[in-house]
Amino acid sequence: MQRIKSMFTLAVLGMCILGLSTASLAADKFEKEVEKEKGAVKLIREVQRGGYDIITAAELKNLIDSGQDILVVDTMPYKAYKKIHVPGAKQFLFPIPEMGAWDTKETDGKSKKDYEALLGADKHKTIIIYCGFVKCTRSHNGAVWAKTLGYKNVFRFSGGIFAWQGAKYPTEKIK
Structure with missing residues (x-):
């Protein structure tokens, strides 16, 4: 019992x-x-x-695979970009805090003219800007400045390299 x-x-x-x-x-x-x-x-x-749009990892992968003429910009520090980035992406540093006025101390010494040169003369070209992950606002700064410079087709890949890796898409690195 x-x-x-x-x-x-x-x-x-x-x-x-x-x-x-x-x-x-x-x-x-x-x-x-x-x-x-x-x-x-x-x-x-x-x-x-x-005033920009957003794009998912799958949508970006489809754009890349389609062969469409696009520009992908990685806004992470060069050291991080060297380790891993979306294939074909170009690097241009932007800060995490919102950058209302251009500050070369926050862009690795680069000017608005340098950014515009990277983005190119075609203001209607599709431009995708990303950073590390959704909470990272480097890509927000990059997208805002692209729009400020007059580019019309600007997308923020908000999931960034983390979402790209999570989707198991190919990456590149610089040796």
Whole structure:
């Protein structure tokens, strides 16, 4: 009888622990949703302010595979770009904080003219700008400045190199 009582007590205790951990997981699920919402709203507001469009990893891969004449710009520091980047991407550093005025200290000493030279003369060319991941705003700065310089077809690849790698797409590096 004592053994049955002990087993019953253990079973009830186990169910209580399981119930508490499930409630804890549910709370985490809701808290995680708040974080997702913050990130999504931040991205949407950046896109609205910047006047550019966004593109997914799959859409960018399709554009590259189509052979369409596009320019892909990696806004990460050169050291990161050297290690891994989207095939064919060109590197141009932009800072993480929003850059309202051009600051050569934040662009590795490069000027607006340097950026415009990289982007090219065709203001209607499709330009895709990326950085590391969704929260990274280097690509936002790059896209805003492309629009400011008069380029019409500017896209931000918000998932960046992390999403590209997550999709298992090919990458390049500089030796």
